[in-house]
Amino acid sequence: xxxxxxxxxxxxxxxxxxxxxxxxxxxxxxxxxxxxxxxxxxxxxxxxxxxxxxxxxxxxxxxxxxxxxxxxxxxxxxxxxxxxxxxxxxxxxxxxxxxxxxxxxxxxxxxxxxxxxxxxxxxxxxxxxxxxxxxxxxxxxxxxxxxxxxxxxxxxxxxxxxxxxxxxxxxxxxxxxxxxxxxxxxxxxx
Amino acid sequence: xxxxxxxxxxxxxxxxxxxxxxxxxxxxxxxxxxxxxxxxxxxxxxxxxxxxxxxxxxxxxxxxxxxxxxxxxxxxxxxxxxxxxxxxxxxxxxxxxxxxxxxxxxxxxxxxxxxxxxxxxxxxxxxxxxxxxxxxxxxxxxxxxxxxxxxxxxxxxxxxxxxx
Ligand SMILES: Nc1nc2c(ncn2[C@@H]2O[C@H](COP(=O)(O)OP(=O)(O)OP(=O)(O)O)[C@@H](O)[C@H]2O)c(=O)[nH]1
Ligand SMILES: [Mg+2]
Numbered sequence: 242x243x244x245x246x247x248x249x250x251x252x253x254x255x256x257x258x259x260x261x262x263x264x265x266x267x268x269x270x271x272x273x274x275x276x277x278x279x280x281x282x283x284x285x286x287x288x289x290x291x292x293x294x295x296x297x298x299x300x301x302x303x304x305x306x307x308x309x310x311x312x313x314x315x316x317x318x319x320x321x322x323x324x325x326x327x328x329x330x331x332x333x334x335x336x337x338x339x340x341x342x343x344x345x346x347x348x349x350x351x352x353x354x355x356x357x358x359x360x361x362x363x364x365x366x367x368x369x370x371x372x373x374x375x376x377x378x379x380x381x382x383x384x385x386x387x388x389x390x391x392x393x394x395x396x397x398x399x400x401x402x403x404x405x406x407x408x409x410x411x412x413x414x415x416x417x418x419x420x421x422x423x424x425x426x427x428x429x430x431x
Numbered sequence: 432x433x434x435x436x437x438x439x440x441x442x443x444x445x446x447x448x449x450x451x452x453x454x455x456x457x458x459x460x461x462x463x464x465x466x467x468x469x470x471x472x473x474x475x476x477x478x479x480x481x482x483x484x485x486x487x488x489x490x491x492x493x494x495x496x497x498x499x500x501x502x503x504x505x506x507x508x509x510x511x512x513x514x515x516x517x518x519x520x521x522x523x524x525x526x527x528x529x530x531x532x533x534x535x536x537x538x539x540x541x542x543x544x545x546x547x548x549x550x551x552x553x554x555x556x557x558x559x560x561x562x563x564x565x566x567x568x569x570x571x572x573x574x575x576x577x578x579x580x581x582x583x584x585x586x587x588x589x590x591x592x593x594x595x
Contacts, residue, residue, distance in 0.1 A: 242435030242436065242571075243435060243436040243437075243438070243466070243470045243472070244435065244436070244437045244438060244571050245438045245443060245472075245473075246437070246438060246439050246440050246443070247438070247439075247440045247443035247444065248443070251571055251574075251575070252470055254468065254469075254470070275591055276590050276591055277589075277590050277591075280590050282482075282484055282485060283482075283485055285485055285488065285489065287492070296492055296496070297492065299469075299485065299488045301484050301485075302590070304583060304586045304587070304590065305586055307579050307582045307583055307586070308574055308578070308579055308582075309574075310571070310574050310575075310579075312583060315469070315470065315484075315488070317469075327499055328492075328496075331492065331495045331496075331499075332492075334467060334468040335466070335467075335468025335469075335470060336468075417591050421584070421587050421588075424583070424587060425580065425583070425584055425587075428575060428579070428580050428583055429580055431571055431572060431575040
């Protein structure tokens, strides 16, 4: 969180986290395409030739002034691939909230669990209490035939009271709801 | 819990003054202060609005990647600055303490030696200001209440409604 009292700006950082190829970048690309262009900046993607995130994706979104204050949201994604694990922690610095994008496919359960542990570990190393930072869970790729029941994913990944959404990010389903929940959660925490 | 950064009017003004001074003496195109998480703190010059926001995010990640490389290379003190030289434009990035960085975008009408000198001096001056910031500041708790949350939720709905 960064407050500039002179400009009356409130800056908040939200990070999309999750296992490889779970759809983090797809979420951000959809948001960028759907939000009023007057309210958003460029979408920056640091990626490989194969469209894999190598460092992060980034975009800023701002709202109109509320009680004189302009809220601005810095949205980031981390790379899911294990070889870029160092950059995940760097991107997580200063985060006010996390959106965890899980991959619903049966053979990704293990990766989902491991990446959640890695998130907790990184948060701890950065000085957060991993169970206190606002977290929203997204169960993505619900369109795939081998998607496992949400209850199973929930039992491994959810913590008490954390908002959860089913999504099909390639069609934009659940994407905006997930983001709104995260923003509302982060702001409620201030 | 990682805490926030609260900048008072006076601190803002001080930072701006240092940046403007550096900016005009270096004849830079854009001069900005960011923190290591990529958050833009203050910017002067062209590339206004979103562009400086993006530049801040990229500069911070560049610096972070460089710090990791320093660690791998066995450099005990990290690399303190970065310089990218282009055909038309150059970027100079230097650390301001452990948590902030100063970014100067300039062209070939400015001498790199001169820019570096000014950057070094300004980084020291800024360090005094940012040292204060880290300690305390007015929290937004008074502004951000239930009303604020509700208005924000409405605005969010509108932001994603058909706008074209
Ligand atoms: N079937 C299906 N495919 C999806 C969905 N969301 C994303 N994908 C696909 O999954 C692949 C990976 O998506 P990305 O958004 O690049 O995933 P990522 O999490 O950013 O991946 P990394 O950055 O490498 O960690 C792409 O081919 C997407 O089209 C979904 O809801 N359903
Ligand atoms: Mg990605």
